[in-house]
Amino acid sequence: DGGITQSPKYLFRKEGQNVTLSCEQNLNHDAMYWYRQDPGQGLRLIYYSQIVNDFQKGDIAEGYSVSREKKESFPLTVTSAQKNPTAFYLCASSIGSRGLFQPQHFGDGTRLSIL
Amino acid sequence: AQKITQTQPGMFVQEKEAVTLDCTYDTSDQSYGLFWYKQPSSGEMIFLIYQGSYDEQNATEGRYSLNFQKARKSANLVISASQLGDSAMYFCAMITAGNQFYFGTGTSLTVIP
Numbered sequence: 442d443g444g445i446t447q448s449p450k451y452l453f454r455k456e457g458q459n460v461t462l463s464c465e466q467n468l469n470h471d472a473m474y475w476y477r478q479d480p481g482q483g484l485r486l487i488y489y490s491q492i493v494n495d496f497q498k499g500d501i502a503e504g505y506s507v508s509r510e511k512k513e514s515f516p517l518t519v520t521s522a523q524k525n526p527t528a529f530y531l532c533a534s535s536i537g538s539r540g541l542f543q544p545q546h547f548g549d550g551t552r553l554s555i556l
Numbered sequence: 557a558q559k560i561t562q563t564q565p566g567m568f569v570q571e572k573e574a575v576t577l578d579c580t581y582d583t584s585d586q587s588y589g590l591f592w593y594k595q596p597s598s599g600e601m602i603f604l605i606y607q608g609s610y611d612e613q614n615a616t617e618g619r620y621s622l623n624f625q626k627a628r629k630s631a632n633l634v635i636s637a638s639q640l641g642d643s644a645m646y647f648c649a650m651i652t653a654g655n656q657f658y659f660g661t662g663t664s665l666t667v668i669p
Contacts, residue, residue, distance in 0.1 A: 472655060483647065483661040491655065529599055535655065542589030542608060542651050547601035 443468045447532050447548035453556050454519065454526060462517045462551045464532035471537030473515035474545065477501060478529040487530075490515055491537055519553065527554050559583060559658035560648050566664045569638045576623070577633040577663045579648030585609075588652045590631040592622065595645040595662070604646075607631060638667045 445466045454460045466473065472491050476484040486499030490509040504523025509515055515534075519526045529552050533545040561580045569575035581590065592604045607615045607622045615622040623632040635642055648660040 474657070481664075484659045486657075531599075531601060533601070535657075538655050542587075542606075544591050544603045544606060544651075545601075545649075545657060546603065547593075550599045552599075 445532060445534055445546055445548035447530075447551050449551060450549065452551055452553045454553060455556050457521045459518055459520050460553070462519070462530055462532075462553070464515045464517065464548060465513055466515075466534045466546075466548075467513060468534055468536075468546060469512075470534035470546070471512070472535045473509065474533040474535075475499075475505070475507065475515070475517045476531045476533065478531060478550075480529075484531065487517065529553075559652075560650055560660035562648055562660035562663050564663045565661075566666070568666050568668055569635075569642075571640060571667055571669050572637055574634060574636045575638055575665065577635070577646050577648075577665065579631045579633065579660060581629050581631060581648075581650050581658075583629075583650065583652050585652045588650055590622070590624070591649040591651070592620070592631075592633045593647045593649060594642075595647065597644070601647070605633070635665075640667050640669060643667045 448463045474489040475487040485501050487505050488507040490496035493512050496509050506518045531550045532548045535545045536543040588609045590607045594602045605617045605620045607624045614624050619636045621634045643666050645662045647662045650658045
């Protein structure tokens with residue numbers, strides 16, 4: 442089955458520690474996205490990538506970093522510079538500019554907490 | 557500027573009744589798409605329905621229909637015959653030229669037995 446896999450489902454971070462959230466897709470999608478969701482809130486865009494080896498900052502990129510070395514993978518690193526990282530993180534992908542107005546498909550999310 | 561507005565933070569509906577979740581959007585593009593997603597308490601985002609700006613008929617998918625009023629820039633989701641499993645957050649979203657996505661702040665729907 443094609444889909445988006447996020448791992449781990451739950452993640453705990455110590456103060457001053459960097460952590461990396463994994464996102465893999467086998468949908469052959471060009472575009473990938475990372476969102477942050479705080480309790481009871483909507484989605485806020487952290488970073489997105491339209492093609493391999495290229496990515497752009499979203500609305501709340503400070504304290505986060507990404508890479509897009511492979512089409513299938515778009516890992517997100519939450520750095521120690523992100524002072525309030527506790528949140529639910531969702532990864533999404535879409536066909537991108539190859540297809541006109543296709544929906545984003547989402548992974549099941551990673552819940553990050555500070556110890 | 558906010559592109560998607562959902563004015564109902566929370567809604568309640570009796571089981572088996574219909575409910576309408578409001579969504580208005582703002583874009584100067586002539587060509588765009590509108591989506592609705594469902595997010596249960598488990599967190600995953602489930603794609604429900606899509607409406608293209610040039611589609612003349614309102615989209616329907618099972619018990620979901622999208623009431624698209626282009627002149628009013630509204631794209632309301634109608635859920636017919638509500639079920640307990642419909643209790644969730646619902647997000648309206650828009651895609652515009654350049655593959656830019658915009659999400660609303662969501663509406664929490666509670667179905668009452």
